[in-house]
Amino acid sequence: MTKLKNFKWKHYINYLAIAIVTIVFGAMSLGSALPFSTVNLLEKIAISIILAVSLSMVVGFLGELSLGHAGFMCVGAYLGGKVSALLEPVLGSEFLTLVIALIVGGLIAAVCGIIIGLPALRLKGDYLAIVTLAFGEIVRTIFMNSSDESFGGSLGLPTPRYDKKYLFIFAFILVLVCLAVIQNLIRSKHGRAITSIRDNEIAARATGINITKYKLIVFTISSLFAGIAGVLYSYSNYTVQSSNFDYNYSIEILVMVVLGGMGNISGSIIAATLITYLDTTLQTVLVGDLAVLQDLFYALILIVLVIYNNAPALSSFRANHNLGVLVARFRKHDPAHRRDDEAKWDRVPTKIEMNEILSVDIQPSTSTMNPDKKEGK
Amino acid sequence: MEFIETLISGLSIGSTYAMIALGYTMVYGIAKMLNFAHGDVIMVGGYMIFVTMTALGNPILGLAAAVIFCMLLGITIEKLAYKPLRGASPLAVLITAIGMSYLLQSTAQIIFGSAPKMVVVADFGNLSFAGLTIPIYTLVTLGCSLVIMVVLSLFVKYTKIGRAMIAVSEDRGAAQLMGINVNGIITITFAIGSALAAFAGFFMLMKSPSLSNTLGAMPGIKAFTAAVIGGIGSIPGAMAGGILMGVVEAISLQIPAIAPYTDAIEFIILIIILLVKPTGILGKVRREKV
Numbered sequence: 001m002t003k004l005k006n007f008k009w010k011h012y013i014n015y016l017a018i019a020i021v022t023i024v025f026g027a028m029s030l031g032s033a034l035p036f037s038t039v040n041l042l043e044k045i046a047i048s049i050i051l052a053v054s055l056s057m058v059v060g061f062l063g064e065l066s067l068g069h070a071g072f073m074c075v076g077a078y079l080g081g082k083v084s085a086l087l088e089p090v091l092g093s094e095f096l097t098l099v100i101a102l103i104v105g106g107l108i109a110a111v112c113g114i115i116i117g118l119p120a121l122r123l124k125g126d127y128l129a130i131v132t133l134a135f136g137e138i139v140r141t142i143f144m145n146s147s148d149e150s151f152g153g154s155l156g157l158p159t160p161r162y163d164k165k166y167l168f169i170f171a172f173i174l175v176l177v178c179l180a181v182i183q184n185l186i187r188s189k190h191g192r193a194i195t196s197i198r199d200n201e202i203a204a205r206a207t208g209i210n211i212t213k214y215k216l217i218v219f220t221i222s223s224l225f226a227g228i229a230g231v232l233y234s235y236s237n238y239t240v241q242s243s244n245f246d247y248n249y250s251i252e253i254l255v256m257v258v259l260g261g262m263g264n265i266s267g268s269i270i271a272a273t274l275i276t277y278l279d280t281t282l283q284t285v286l287v288g289d290l291a292v293l294q295d296l297f298y299a300l301i302l303i304v305l306v307i308y309n310n311a312p313a314l315s316s317f318r319a320n321h322n323l324g325v326l327v328a329r330f331r332k333h334d335p336a337h338r339r340d341d342e343a344k345w346d347r348v349p350t351k352i353e354m355n356e357i358l359s360v361d362i363q364p365s366t367s368t369m370n371p372d373k374k375e376g377k
Numbered sequence: 378m379e380f381i382e383t384l385i386s387g388l389s390i391g392s393t394y395a396m397i398a399l400g401y402t403m404v405y406g407i408a409k410m411l412n413f414a415h416g417d418v419i420m421v422g423g424y425m426i427f428v429t430m431t432a433l434g435n436p437i438l439g440l441a442a443a444v445i446f447c448m449l450l451g452i453t454i455e456k457l458a459y460k461p462l463r464g465a466s467p468l469a470v471l472i473t474a475i476g477m478s479y480l481l482q483s484t485a486q487i488i489f490g491s492a493p494k495m496v497v498v499a500d501f502g503n504l505s506f507a508g509l510t511i512p513i514y515t516l517v518t519l520g521c522s523l524v525i526m527v528v529l530s531l532f533v534k535y536t537k538i539g540r541a542m543i544a545v546s547e548d549r550g551a552a553q554l555m556g557i558n559v560n561g562i563i564t565i566t567f568a569i570g571s572a573l574a575a576f577a578g579f580f581m582l583m584k585s586p587s588l589s590n591t592l593g594a595m596p597g598i599k600a601f602t603a604a605v606i607g608g609i610g611s612i613p614g615a616m617a618g619g620i621l622m623g624v625v626e627a628i629s630l631q632i633p634a635i636a637p638y639t640d641a642i643e644f645i646i647l648i649i650i651l652l653v654k655p656t657g658i659l660g661k662v663r664r665e666k667v
Contacts, residue, residue, distance in 0.1 A: 065471050119652040126411050126471055127651060130605055133598060134644035145637040247594075251475060258472060292491070295483040302476025303458055310469035311461040 011187070014179050014266055018049075022172040029165050037280075039164050043236040045276045046171035047229045050178050052256040052272035053265055054225035057182050059254065060263035061191070062218045063198030068116070068132030069253045071139040072109045072223040074245035076230025078143055078151055080105025081159035081240050084231075088160045098162055098170070102231045109227020112139075113220045121215040124201065128219075136250060143242040156241040159234040171232050178225050183265060185221070194218055195263075248295075252279075255298045258305055378508050383627050389515035391623020392522035393584075396577040397600030398607065398615035399529065400570030406546040406610035407566045410467065413474035414454060416597015417481035418571045422447045422578035423588045424485060427496045436498040436579075443575040451571025452564055460560070478597075485590040493589040498582045514583045525576060526616055529569070533612060538565060546610065595640075599626075602647045608660020617658055 025042055028034055051069060058066045084101035091097050112135070120131040143151050151157050162170075185191050194214055196204040205211055234240045256275050260267030282294055308314060319325075397419065404412045425446045426439035433439070458477050462470045501513035533539035544552040545562045553559050574593075581596065582588060599622055607618025622643055629639045650657065 059468070063466070063468055065468055067475075116648070119648055119655070123651065123655045126467060127605075127655075129411070129471060130601065131648060131651065134602060134647050137598070138641040138644050141638055141641040251479060254472065254475070262468075292483045292486040295479055296487065299476045299479035299483055303473050303480065306469050306473045306476065307458065307461050310465040312464045313461060 010266075011183070014183065014269060015176060017269070018172060018175050018179065022169060022176075026169045026172075029169070033165065036164070039168055040236070041277065041280050042168040043171050043232070044280065045273050046168060046175050047232050047236065048253075048256065048272040048276040049175050049269050050225050050229040050232070051253045052260065052268040053175075053178055053182055054222040054229075055253050056257045056260070056262070056265060056268040057186070057218055058222045059257050060261075060268075061186055061194050061198060062215060064121070064215065064219070065126065065129040065254075066132045066219070066222070067129050067247070067250050067254070068134075068136035068139075069222075069226050070245040070247070070249035071132065071136030072112060072226035073230035073233065073249075074136075074139050074143065074240075074242060075112050076105035076109045076227030077234040077240045077245070078157055078230075078242075079108045080227070080231030081157050081234035082151065084160050084235070085158070094160075094162055097160065098231075098235065101235075102174070102228055105231035105234075106224045106227040109230065110220050110224035112227075113223025114216065116223075117216050117219040121219060122212055133247065133250075136245070136247060140242050140245060152240070154242075156239040157234075158239050159237075161238060162235050167232075167235060171236075174228060174232065178228070179265070181221065182225075186265075190214065190217075252298065255301055259301055262309075379631075382509055382511060383631050384624065385511055385519070386515055387624035387627030388620060389518045389580075389623070390584075390626055391620035392519050392526075393577050393580045393619075394596065394600045394603050394622050395616045395619025396522050396525065396573045396580070397596060398604040398619045399526070399612065400573045401601050401604040402607070402609055402612060402615040403542075403566050404570050405604070406612075407542055408455075408459065408563050410459065410470045411474060411601070412459075412567075412570070413471070413597075414477035414481055415570065415574060416593035416595075416600070417478045417485075418447050418451060418454075418574040419578040419581065419593035419597065420485060420588075420590060421450055421481060421593075422575035423496070423582055423592050424489060424494075425575070426498065426579060426582060427489075427494055427588055430496060430498070439498070440575070440579045443578060444572045447571040447575040447578075448568040451567040451574075455564060455567040482590050482594070489590070491590070493587045495586050496582050496588050497586045498579065518580045518583065521576070522580070525573070529573075530612065538562070542566060599640075599643060602643060606647055606650050606657055608657030611657070611659045611661065614657055614659035621658075 025034070025038075029039065051073065055066060055069050058064055080101040083104045084097045087097045087100060088094070091100075116131055116135045117128070120128040144154055146153050148155065186194070193204070193209045196207070196209065197211055197214060201211060252275070256271045257268055259275065260269070260271030279294075282291075286293055309318070397415065400415050400418075401412060404410065404415070422443040425443035426436070429439035429442040430436060454477055458473050459470060462473060499514070501517065504511050504513050504516070533542060541552070541557045541562050542565070544555065544557055545559055549559055552562075577596070577600075578592070581592065600619060603618035603622040604615045605618070606621065607614030607616070625643060625646065626639055629642050630636050635642065
């Protein structure tokens with residue numbers, strides 16, 4: 001019974017929600033065939049959730065920015081699609097082919113993640129953003145100019161089909177796998193190491209955390225799932241076009257993460273569902289030049305939400321006007337109510353204050369001997 | 378002979394990249410942020426040239442209007458989007474900058490439509506001597522950007538504002554204690570960077586007259602790569618990186634086997650340089666302090 005003491009609904013709510021959706025729609029699909037558009041939408045939502053949750057791990061928990069998530073997805077889509085096209089006639093089993101394609105696509109994307117992450121993650125600063133951006137462009141250029149026999153070139157790579165009745169169920173099961181891996185990682189001791197890197201890299205290093213190793217692990221897992229999402233994409237769309245995996249697609253995934261709240265997996269799931277749904281419905285409404293309104297909307301989401309959530313000037317406003325306070329007010333009918341054991345977050349020293357308090361040189365050198373002449377040349 | 382032509386064309390593309398890279402590197406050095414929207418300021422400059430030229434018909438007036446408008450735009454972006462986030466995490470600033478880049482692109486598309494506009498700023502023709510055929514615009518671009526870079530270097534080195542910029546980039550806190558108006562310096566930096574972007578937009582229209590809302594996107598990313606290759610935060614580094622990128626691009630475009638992969642090659646150079654010398658060619662190693 002002691003184990004159940006730690007049981008919290010919020011840890012399992014994501015699995016539960018996804019499982020219910022899968023069972024309900026799965027039953028509907030098996031009973032009476034769902035319309036093609038619904039099945040397609042469900043597949044897209046599952047893909048978006050995998051992408052958003054895996055990017056959320058990098059952006060929200062590790063605190064690094066990846067702008068090449070679509071690039072890793074592209075690698076997965078092309079290689080997974082190619083593998084399945086080659087294996088399908090040999091194996092004869094659709095399911096087995098799909099599983100092998102997912103493994104191959106995911107693993108190759110993960111290897112790309114290691115190759116890209118190694119130079120970029122050793123460095124402090126925004127290098128990962130630059131390198132992943134470059135990676136997305138490299139991948140796109142290479143697949144676009146590939147020969148027709150290898151990856152279809154500019155025409156795109158045709159991929160084998162899978163029964164639409166079951167594909168989305170399979171996709172949602174993969175969402176559950178992805179959630180299980182990422183949520184358990186984040187809640188483990190390693191997860192706390194990861195968030196400590198985000199909050200204060202130097203302090204994390206001082207406590208003995210191997211920063212590069214953790215960064216690389218997180219980034220590799222994230223690219224693995226991006227690759228898996230890519231394989232699902234290739235199955236869902238029949239052909240893989242490299243032009244679909246452009247910079248804008250990476251930004252769209254980033255919008256999902258930011259809209260859902262950085263470092264909030266449930267939020268990412270909801271935002272991914274919402275944005276994918278909006279995307280498909282608006283596709284028919286906003287045609288031609290009107291389609292740009294959607295980009296404008298994304299841009300405003302990024303700017304307004306990030307400034308609202310991060311501006312130092314708004315910190316006291318945020319402390320009094322967030323969802324938690326709203327819920328507490330609703331529950332207790334007492335606006336000033338605060339539990340006694342609740343931490344007062346406005347009292348916790350911020351990063352800048354910490355920097356001022358600990359203004360010591362970490363690298364021992366001759367100049368530290370004399371603190372008055374720290375910057376002496 | 379062909380090689381010299383390629384080299385000159387590469388130098389001309391490279392000097393355009395260098396102009397854009399200067400904007401990135403100066404803002405990075407002083408505000409410690411990657412201004413992702415910088416590439417799109419080029420595009421706004423291009424549209425400003427287009428608007429002025431349709432109204433008045435003079436490319437020089439168009440350039441002047443573009444420079445002034447881009448400076449104002451740069452200052453506005455800085456005040457509205459980046460200043461509220463000073464002191465927040467670098468990730469937040471980076472995401473806002475990406476949002477800003479997206480906002481500029483989509484706004485331009487709403488105003489001007491998605492169909493590319495043709496803007497013929499100037500047609501100089503070709504110069505032929507000693508067996509060489511060189512388009513004159515490449516020489517104009519090269520000459521103008523050299524002058525601008527020299528002026529900028531002198532400005533940073535010898536004027537009061539320029540020295541204040543160096544001070545802020547070295548140590549913001551100490552600069553503030555010395556009585557430097559840090560916010561003012563950051564604003565000036567954004568203004569200078571955006572003015573350079575307007576010039577780059579003019580040079581790019583001189584090269585190919587097609588203007589669309591993604592004009593600045595790819596050159597922006599490449600110039601940014603150039604700035605990182607040269608060592609982000611270093612002004613001579615941005616110039617060197619830009620020129621290197623331009624020459625590599627021109628040479629690679631001349632070889633049919635690798636021409637389609639030109640973009641990929643440039644980015645692979647970036648990854649290799651980060652692997653071998655992470656601070657870039659001319660970047661400084663900064664000591665990290667708690």
